[in-house]
Amino acid sequence: MRAHVAARVSVASRAAWFLCLWLVLAGATLDDVPAAATAVGAATWTSLRFLAPGSSRLSPRALGRLVLLFLYHSIVAGADVARRALDPRLPLRPGFVAYPTGLPPGPRRNVFATLTSLLPGTVPAGDQNAQIFYHCLDVERPVIAELAAEEEALVRALYND
Template sequence: MRPAADQRKRVPSPSVAFTVLERGLLFFLVWLVLMPSAKVADLAVGLLATALATWTSLRLLPPASGHLRLGALLAFVPHFMWQSVLAGVDVARRAFDPRMPLRPGFVVYRVGFPPGLARNEYTVITSLLPGSVPAGDVEGAIIYHALDTSQPVVEQLAEEERRLSTALISGDHHD
């Protein structure tokens, strides 16, 4: 019988060329959004900035340590934006309605992402959930401060983890 570690599904690391192309395209698209100009000089500066940003990203996050599934990430963006709006509305509603019951406290969530890039991304995203904010971590878990512990905080965190998992292929991501 093989050890459990050998039975885990392994995700092949992306090729360096694919990673360079993918990141370069994303950086150039960001440049176009920030500098929507048709001037040749601006495009030349954009290409130079794209090359430098791509080179820096490859140094800081080598291809073997993970990448995003672009399509899944794009599908994740509307959900992320909506959650950000809900978080703002929820906090404002609680601040202006003194009858709103608050049951503040801490919730511990056992996250499937090990310490590293994917877990950090998850923590940043979940910091925007309505009424909760990451407040620390312990072995294998993140501690969240919640405005109302009677709400389904753990279920929301699990849903966010599932959604983010579909957008990531990462060397430090769980299978």
């Protein structure tokens, strides 16, 4: 019975998020109600098919820390990339690093790779044998330590089982 209630809450929350997305993208007009209902229903059904409701609980405090950590790394890494791009000597040491992740293949690892792809200077370039390969602008930076901190913050925020 409890799982049934959790599933309904998951359906309702996903539909609410998709409705909010629709309103942001398309606006709110009565003429769009049939299209909005169809789009929200299809998006909700698709999301449930590809990512079934789980038992994970969201930790608002840890999620806030993750957002702050992400913003901090984005600003610091963005400034570093800008400095390198504007420096006439172009101090780049590009290459690949292999990050050994503890996340299982699937949605959790995909969320992590997506999150870290938004950080300037690193781009996920492949995944094999519990490792994610990143192309980096500077392999001498502590990329592995930064990725470990991001992974730990993500696990605390979203997968507080």
